[in-house]
Amino acid sequence: MSVTVRVPAKVNVQLAVGAARPDGFHDLANVFLAVGLHDEVTATPAGERRVTCEGPDADQVPLDRTNLAARAAEALAARHGRSPAVHLHITKDIPVAGGMAGGSADGAAALLACDALWGTGASREELLDLCAGLGSDVPFSLVGGAALGTGRGERLTALDVGGTFHWVFAMAARGLSTPAVFREFDRLAEGTDIPEPVASPDLLDALAKGDPDALAAAVSNDLQPAALSLFPELADTLAAGRAAGALTALVSGSGPTTAFLARDAGSATEIANSLRASGTCRTVRTASGPVPGATVL
Ligand code: C5P
Numbered sequence: 001m002s003v004t005v006r007v008p009a010k011v012n013v014q015l016a017v018g019a020a021r022p023d024g025f026h027d028l029a030n031v032f033l034a035v036g037l038h039d040e041v042t043a044t045p046a047g048e049r050r051v052t053c054e055g056p057d058a059d060q061v062p063l064d065r066t067n068l069a070a071r072a073a074e075a076l077a078a079r080h081g082r083s084p085a086v087h088l089h090i091t092k093d094i095p096v097a098g099g100m101a102g103g104s105a106d107g108a109a110a111l112l113a114c115d116a117l118w119g120t121g122a123s124r125e126e127l128l129d130l131c132a133g134l135g136s137d138v139p140f141s142l143v144g145g146a147a148l149g150t151g152r153g154e155r156l157t158a159l160d161v162g163g164t165f166h167w168v169f170a171m172a173a174r175g176l177s178t179p180a181v182f183r184e185f186d187r188l189a190e191g192t193d194i195p196e197p198v199a200s201p202d203l204l205d206a207l208a209k210g211d212p213d214a215l216a217a218a219v220s221n222d223l224q225p226a227a228l229s230l231f232p233e234l235a236d237t238l239a240a241g242r243a244a245g246a247l248t249a250l251v252s253g254s255g256p257t258t259a260f261l262a263r264d265a266g267s268a269t270e271i272a273n274s275l276r277a278s279g280t281c282r283t284v285r286t287a288s289g290p291v292p293g294a295t296v297l
Contacts, residue, residue, distance in 0.1 A: 057096040
């Protein structure tokens with residue numbers, strides 16, 4: 001017997017970052033949108049806890065206990081006083097270290113898969129609490145759709161979305177470390193007054209209306225200057241997508257994946273083809289959102 005969970009990637013349509021807190025984290029106003037690029041995690045009974053991974057970037061995925069899927073199994077097992085022995089197999093399609101919450105997605109998926117496999121019967125609240133312990137973006141991977149994350153991003157309020165948004169994602173030749181991007185944010189912000197992060201009313205309104213032009217005018221990412229500072233070539237990818245007709249172009253989360261909003265599915269395909277031909281990125285994918293969060297298949 002085994003349980004498979006499908007889990008989406010995310011793009012941040014707004015990422016407002018406050019000053020570093022005493023615990024090193026940053027308060028955020030983080031507007032997440034789940035998009036249709038998916039990983040799958042299959043949990044199967046085994047004699048010991050083991051993680052395997054397949055997919056184009058599988059060689060970049062750590063299989064030890066730093067893997068969030070492994071940590072999810074351990075956290076759930078510890079909470080319920082049982083052994084974490086389980087085989088977790090990840091079928092990876094979300095870019096690794098890409099700013100699309102790929103690791104977080106696997107954590108949320110493993111948690112749900114182990115809960116179902118072990119019959120733990122954890123409540124939604126307990127699962128969300130365990131997710132928050134694994135990482136700031138993990139609760140959103142569980143719930144999906146669209147949500148505002150406050151605190152370090154883990155406290156979620158679901159958002160209404162009035163339509164489907166069509167995106168193109170350009171994956172970069174190498175990854176970026178999220179802590180390194182936040183450190184660069186701190187360095188660039190030194191000596192400046194950093195305002196409290198707040199969600200943009202125009203952006204929430206654009207989401208509620210499902211209006212791509214209004215969303216394009218309202219997106220923002222406070223981590224983008226830091227990601228560009230560490231990875232200057234991303235400016236070429238952003239420019240190529242804009243030139244190809246994207247309504248807006250931005251770095252996804254801490255990067256280095258870049259995200260391009262298209263007016264419709266046809267336009268997304270055209271932008272994707274231009275980006276592929278531009279030679280400014282490794283691979284290009286189209287995906288739309290919102291889509292549901294982690295789901296048992
Ligand atoms: O929560 P998570 O483990 O995903 O965060 C990874 C790293 O990103 C943290 O160790 C921290 O350096 C940075 N971070 C932050 N503020 C947040 C979320 C993440 O500084 N709100």
